[in-house]
Amino acid sequence: MGTLEAAVGMGLRTCLEDFREKVNRHSRIRTLLKDWKRVVVIEVTDTGETFAFIFSDGEIKDLKCEAVEGEQILLRSKEATCRDVFSGALNPATAFLNGQLEVFASDRDQVKLDAIALILWGI
Amino acid sequence: MKKLSQLAEYVALSIGGALAASSFAILSDLLSLATGIWLLLAIVLSGVLCMVISASVAELASMYPSAPGIRTYLKAAYGDRMSLFLTFLALLMVPIFAGVESYICMLTIKGVFPSLSLYWAVTVVFVVVISLNLAGIEIPRRTQMVMVFTFVLSVIGIGICAICGSTSGILSIAPRETAGGGVSLLNLGGAMGGAIFLFMGFEWVTPLGRSPAAYKHMIPISMPLAIGFLILMFVLFSAGLTLRLTPVQITGNQTPHLVLGTMIFGPRGDYAMAFLSILAMLTTFNAGLMGASRLIYGISREGVLPPWLSQVSLSTGLPFRTILLVGFAGLFVALVELYYNLHMQAALICAAIYCLLYSSLLFAVPHLRRRDAAAKRSFSSPVPTVLQGAVGVVMLLLGFATVFSKIALGRTSFLWLCQLMVFSLILTLYLARRRDKRRIVPPQAKISTVIVEGGEVGDAG
Numbered sequence: 001m002g003t004l005e006a007a008v009g010m011g012l013r014t015c016l017e018d019f020r021e022k023v024n025r026h027s028r029i030r031t032l033l034k035d036w037k038r039v040v041v042i043e044v045t046d047t048g049e050t051f052a053f054i055f056s057d058g059e060i061k062d063l064k065c066e067a068v069e070g071e072q073i074l075l076r077s078k079e080a081t082c083r084d085v086f087s088g089a090l091n092p093a094t095a096f097l098n099g100q101l102e103v104f105a106s107d108r109d110q111v112k113l114d115a116i117a118l119i120l121w122g123i
Numbered sequence: 124m125k126k127l128s129q130l131a132e133y134v135a136l137s138i139g140g141a142l143a144a145s146s147f148a149i150l151s152d153l154l155s156l157a158t159g160i161w162l163l164l165a166i167v168l169s170g171v172l173c174m175v176i177s178a179s180v181a182e183l184a185s186m187y188p189s190a191p192g193i194r195t196y197l198k199a200a201y202g203d204r205m206s207l208f209l210t211f212l213a214l215l216m217v218p219i220f221a222g223v224e225s226y227i228c229m230l231t232i233k234g235v236f237p238s239l240s241l242y243w244a245v246t247v248v249f250v251v252v253i254s255l256n257l258a259g260i261e262i263p264r265r266t267q268m269v270m271v272f273t274f275v276l277s278v279i280g281i282g283i284c285a286i287c288g289s290t291s292g293i294l295s296i297a298p299r300e301t302a303g304g305g306v307s308l309l310n311l312g313g314a315m316g317g318a319i320f321l322f323m324g325f326e327w328v329t330p331l332g333r334s335p336a337a338y339k340h341m342i343p344i345s346m347p348l349a350i351g352f353l354i355l356m357f358v359l360f361s362a363g364l365t366l367r368l369t370p371v372q373i374t375g376n377q378t379p380h381l382v383l384g385t386m387i388f389g390p391r392g393d394y395a396m397a398f399l400s401i402l403a404m405l406t407t408f409n410a411g412l413m414g415a416s417r418l419i420y421g422i423s424r425e426g427v428l429p430p431w432l433s434q435v436s437l438s439t440g441l442p443f444r445t446i447l448l449v450g451f452a453g454l455f456v457a458l459v460e461l462y463y464n465l466h467m468q469a470a471l472i473c474a475a476i477y478c479l480l481y482s483s484l485l486f487a488v489p490h491l492r493r494r495d496a497a498a499k500r501s502f503s504s505p506v507p508t509v510l511q512g513a514v515g516v517v518m519l520l521l522g523f524a525t526v527f528s529k530i531a532l533g534r535t536s537f538l539w540l541c542q543l544m545v546f547s548l549i550l551t552l553y554l555a556r557r558r559d560k561r562r563i564v565p566p567q568a569k570i571s572t573v574i575v576e577g578g579e580v581g582d583a584g
Contacts, residue, residue: 031437074334093424093433099187099195104334107417108259112440114424118433 012044012083013065016051019086020060022120029119030058032112039070040113046078073105073113088121126341130348133328133341135268137349140327142274143407144228144400145470148377149320150361155374157314159365163358165314166321170354173322174347175514176481178504179488181343184329185502186491188338191330191418193480199495200487204555207427209483210418211547212476217415217449220473221408222457225249226466227377228404234381235397245457252408253450256416259439262409274402277395278356281380284387285363313528316521321357323477325349326484327410339501412453416445426558471526471536472543478522485515 023029033055040053052068054061077085081100084090093114095101103110117123157165183196190196193213198206229244262270325346332338364379367386373379384396420442423432436443460466489508491498504511526540527533 028437032435032440036440076335091424091426093421094426096189097191097194097198097421097425099190099199102187102189102335104189104332106261107413108261108440111417111420111435111442115435115440118424118435 012049012079012086013051013063015083015086016042016053016063020053020063023116024059026119029116032115032119033058036112037071038073038109039068040073040075041067042082043074043076044079044082045076049079073103073109075113076102076104085117088117088123091123092117129333129337130341130345131272132264132268133331133337133345134348134352135271136264136331137325137328137345138275138352139267139271139406140324140410141322141349141353142271142403143224143324144231144404145224146321146357146403147231147380147400148227149317150357150364151373151376151379153314153317154361154364154370156317157311158370161311162314162361162365165311166318166357166361167354169315169318170322170350172315172319172514172517173325173350175506175510176485176518177325177346177350178343178506179485179511180326180329181338181346181502182488182500182504183484183491184332184342185338185500186498188332188335188501189330191421192326193484194418194421196487197483200490201483204551207422207551207555208547209480210422211550212544213480214415214418215543215547216473216476217411218453218456219460219469221249221411221453222460223466223470223473224404224407225453225457226461228400231378231381231400232397234378235393241461242458245461246454248404248408249450249454249457252405252412253446253454256409256412256446256450257439257441257443259441267406270402270406274399274406275352275356277399278360281383281387281396282356282359282361282363285367285383286359288387289363289366313524316524317528318357319521320474320477322350322353323474323481324407324410325353327414335501343502412446412449415449416442419445419449426561427554467529468532468536468539471529471532472540474525475522475536475540476543478518478525482515482518482522485511485518 023033036055036058038055040055042051042053044050050065050067052064052066054064054068054070075082077095077100081090081095085092085095085101092101096103096110096114103113105113153162153165156162180196184190184192187195187199194206194210197209200206225245225248226241229239229241229248232244233239233241328342328345328349332342360380364373364383368379368382372382376382378396380396380400381393384392384394386392388395419428420433422428423430423445432444432448433442434444435441456469460469488504488511492508506514526536529536
């Protein structure tokens with residue numbers, strides 16, 4: 001991986017780590033995510049990066065830089081959109097409705113993921 | 124094997140979107156326009172028309188995989204306001220159609236249990252469906268698949284039994300004078316128009332792909348396959364109806380399948396048909412309530428609809444307010460339709476709106492190809508652009524013709540349709556303007572507090 005790619009990857013990874021910390025600190029989100037076991041795979045379409053959040057016991061247990069086995073939800077988007085969504089700069093529902101963000105999950109899981117953004121940032 | 128299983132799942136979802144208890148009533152209505160071989164031909168040709176539409180929808184879905192259908196596709200093609208107008212029209216159609224569907228289904232059940240109160244039956248059905256949705260009880264996809272194929276194979280089986288039990292046999296199906304006294308051949312066009320409604324809803328599978336790869340082949344193939352199954356089902360069932368029932372038994376009878384069921388299975392055959400009607404209604408209700416509530420939730424999260432609609436229960440993770448809104452709106456409209464006997468007008472209006480939506484989707488594809496040729500498309504419709512446009516025009520004309528297909532009801536249906544369109548337009552202009560005004564408020568003035576009330580999450584607005 002080249003230097004620029006590493007920088008971009010690190011930027012998004014930092015953003016995702018930050019998101020993970022915020023989610024795990026929030027008591028209301030822990031209630032929302034209670035008994036919810038999922039692996040949320042994030043595919044960055046323009047850089048080819050893949051990340052995976054492992055949700056379990058009401059929190060994000062881990063962030064991996066690769067796809068992981070498990071009951072999966074797949075999110076796909078460009079790097080800039082991913083960063084905006086996971087930093088609260090972009091309403092994920094708007095991104096989804098505009099086709100910028102692809103979310104392959106059941107209706108219920110989609111709403112749950114979106115509710116995280118609503119709780120964290122009110123967007 | 125896994126791929127075949129996945130394809131079967133998508134086919135079942137597509138069929139499930141089109142299945143409705145009112146399909147039997149539609150067939151009865153069609154038999155007043157065309158009989159015998161002409162009706163069967165009308166069903167086949169209408170199905171082929173829907174296959175053309177499905178190719179366009181599949182291309183749009185491949186451009187925006189997992190997206191919530193019309194809102195996204197039409198926004199990309201025509202812009203925000205036009206998309207909102209058509210989306211609101213589609214959402215207004217949901218409770219209206221729920222009323223039609225519940226009426227026909229309860230009428231079927233009343234045929235088996237004559238003392239049943241339609242008002243109470245409709246109310247109970249809606250309350251049960253709303254409660255199941257609020258509790259977050261989802262029918263697993265595999266179970267849905269079993270329900271759908273049970274229905275399809277049962278109806279096919281009944282059709283075959285009816286045909287085999289006929290003294291004259293299927294080759295004797297000949298056009299006979301319709302109830303209206305017209306010649307069936309000339310009414311083929313009208314019957315085709317009516318038969319389109321047997322397939323409407325097949326496109327509900329498009330937001331349900333499990334992966335991007337599904338939009339390359341599986342979902343594009345699933346829709347025409349689903350339509351193929353439906354063609355076979357309706358052709359065999361219509362043939363059975365035609366061969367076994369007299370025109371008097373069919374015409375104006377919204378539950379001809381009850382009569383056929385009794386004829387084939389004996390005195391308790393109507394139980395079997397009532398069960399099938401309930402099965403069909405449940406697939407429609409479930410998909411309609413869930414789909415509409417999620418769409419309203421999404422539009423609320425966009426900032427168009429009020430933020431209180433996007434409140435989510437922390438315990439279930441469900442947008443309970445939109446579920447309640449759609450559910451009780453459906454119940455209210457159903458009871459109004461029942462009280463004023465408006466289900467026929469409601470059916471005509473729903474059909475007309477659907478024709479407009481299909482037309483919009485058909486025109487969207489060539490428009491996006493011209494405007495955004497470089498956009499990624501994992502599937503491209505093989506239907507020539509000219510043909511897509513021609514079918515789009517046909518759908519528009521069909522929608523208009525449908526409203527006036529019942530001469531006695533044409534004027535009122537048309538007026539109601541116009542009122543719905545005006546209402547949708549006013550809603551669009553007002554809400555979009557309000558959202559745009561809120562967007563230009565300076566960031567420091569924005570309220571971003573999250574209110575937590577009794578386990579609910581919402582925007583302070």
